[in-house]
Amino acid sequence: MEKNARLAERNRGGFRAKKLLVLNVVSSPGSGKTTFIRETAVRLGTTQRVGVIVGDLATDNDAARLRSAGIPVIQITTGTVCHLDADMVSKAASQLDLDQLDVLVIENVGNLVCPADYDLGEDLRVVLLSTTEGEDKPLKYPPMFHSANVAVITKCDLAEAVDFNRDLALLNLQRVSHHAQIFELSSKTGEGMQAWLDYLTGQRELMRDERDA
């Protein structure tokens, strides 16, 4: 763990030198991480060029889905390991042309527990909560939600079909992730995506200004 923390800082130093905004996207399996990342990258288009590192126990399905949308992507398959670590990310990042990117998105293994403990060198940890999972997940997985800088409620187009209680979900998020920026969106319909994209663009500009100052 101490070794991971040091390697994560090394990653952070390297990413900052390249003026990359780096996101670590975490969630349950099936919360819609890949679709969310694909829509984010495609909608940002050429104004912010996005590269992706994808972690899964097995298969390169997610990488294939992103690659078919023209997104540069490296797949990490972890075998039985329940999280990405800083060393895996360092090796995967070395296979991307970082000078051609503005934003690097790391899609972690679908798991609301183990990835909480592993800094990857990211600027923002983004946790997804899909409406189909229920409102109580922040309370039941507090380390992950507490460590997030951004919480995104996904699959909002299904909210009605699953009787999603929005007020309760927001209350639970605010209790556990009280410092986190919250977005509500549907990657499928595009509803709510613009506010997220504007935030991301703002964060990237803020970072670039700080480093230029």
Next chain:
Amino acid sequence: MEKNARLAERNRGGFRAKKLLVLNVVSSPGSGKTTFIRETAVRLGTTQRVGVIVGDLATDNDAARLRSAGIPVIQITTGTVCHLDADMVSKAASQLDLDQLDVLVIENVGNLVCPADYDLGEDLRVVLLSTTEGEDKPLKYPPMFHSANVAVITKCDLAEAVDFNRDLALLNLQRVSHHAQIFELSSKTGEGMQAWLDYLTGQRELMRDERDA
């Protein structure tokens, strides 16, 4: 791990001596484990008396939901631990009156990775896959799906709303969990529940007959 394997066998010996059918229910967060277990217990009623051990990182929400349905339940809160182990289950089971039960259901921490490695002393490992998570989960989390004796597709009432591809899901399940018994149901509407209850009753009778023989 070796210590856990031994403690799991000790649990198994104890459970068998009590003629209990023991299930270890695993899935992603939000796949509907608690609702599935509650509906199973309520519908079995007094023909098969069900007790439950529930694992979560935090909160006793799930235990409260089960208890309000009249089900004997013990909550384990694991803190930051991503799975239940045989020792936790042994301690929790000692707080239940096992002589009054026919079936013991262990609801594991919501996680498709880590619980795969921990035998709890169960007779049947039951993995849930909800229609809202997508069809590819068996391929992406093979150790868990491969180790399951039973695979249950849940939230079938939402299949149409989420464009669930049933044929693809069954194909993926058969590839990874080729030995597993598969059920498709909705705990909410009750659709498909009877086949699952009949199977469970059959397994319990089979077990009792074997031990009486």
